[in-house]
Amino acid sequence: MTSEPEPTARPLPDTPPQVRVAGAVVALQGLVGIVFGVVLLVRGLGADVGIRYVLGETGYFVVIGAACVATGIGLLRGRRWARSPAIVVELLLLPVVYSLLGPSKQIVWGIVVGVVVIATFLLLISERSRMWALDLHDRSTR
Structure with missing residues (x-):
């Protein structure tokens, strides 16, 4: 007599790769x-x-x-709570990018940091990351 496992006993899908990449960047x-x-x-x-x-x-x-670092590790470990603080971190780094590009006149560093910040932000707000964070993935697989 085998019994079917309860739907809540199945593991959740893996963390999307874009969340893991963003986690590594935020930790760095x-x-x-x-x-x-x-x-x-x-x-x-x-x-x-x-x-x-x-x-x-x-x-x-x-x-x-x-x-x-704690937020980045949280994302790397697939913790949904870490997505919102990571988004805030990226938004708070935008004035750093502006400062490098404008008043500091460090154009190369400003461009490099700007690309990293914007790319990480976009990874965090992507549709797949949002669906994962809200636990709205395909429930038919459960």
Whole structure:
């Protein structure tokens, strides 16, 4: 006597590849933020600036970077909750792109960072990513 497994017992479909790619990029962006914070700390300790300002700025980048790494890992592991924070991260990086292109006049870096940010954003808002995040995939396979 074999019994059919309950519909809720079946595993959900795999995470779409675009979500996994976006997760890797968001985690990498977080690591860049952490490294940037450490560089600020090292450079700030040698400058004539109050230590509390250096520690505050370093702490900010390390905490934000760690949150991005956690979000990226969440996407890589197929956690739906991580999609929305990742979208916000990409939107918050748009002013960085503007700053590189405009006031900083670092055109090459601005273009590179802009392409990465926009491509990651588009991966996160793609139809397949949205359907996965909302758990609206084909229910007939369950």
